Amino acid sequence: MATAPVRRYWTRVAALGCCVCGLPAQIAHCHNGSVRERLQEPKAKGKKLARMDWLVLPLCDSHHRSLDADVRSWEQTHGTQTMHIDRLIVRLGMPVWDLAKVGCKTVGRAA
Numbered sequence: 001m002a003t004a005p006v007r008r009y010w011t012r013v014a015a016l017g018c019c020v021c022g023l024p025a026q027i028a029h030c031h032n033g034s035v036r037e038r039l040q041e042p043k044a045k046g047k048k049l050a051r052m053d054w055l056v057l058p059l060c061d062s063h064h065r066s067l068d069a070d071v072r073s074w075e076q077t078h079g080t081q082t083m084h085i086d087r088l089i090v091r092l093g094m095p096v097w098d099l100a101k102v103g104c105k106t107v108g109r110a111a
């Protein structure tokens, strides 16, 4: 279950609409591709690490499914996930990369 600050952030992210086409959006967790490179770490073992809850994009149902189906081709078509996250940081002012990395440290050490 996501924490209260994360849930508040998700509400603001989803309200922006799909970052590709502008349709009503749901929260899509970023994964692999450019995001893994940016975090500079091997593939996360747990799929639902709490820190990854900060790395989300607002996507409509169609763009969410195509992202989950094939990250590489999605990024080639629509731009990298990291680019879209950076745009969210500009629009919403939440330092999600920092939040994800701080979470990484505490979660990683505890495991």
Ligand SMILES: [Zn+2]
Residues within 6 Å of the ligand: 018, 019, 020, 021, 022, 023, 059, 060, 061, 062, 063
């Ligand atoms: Zn869309």
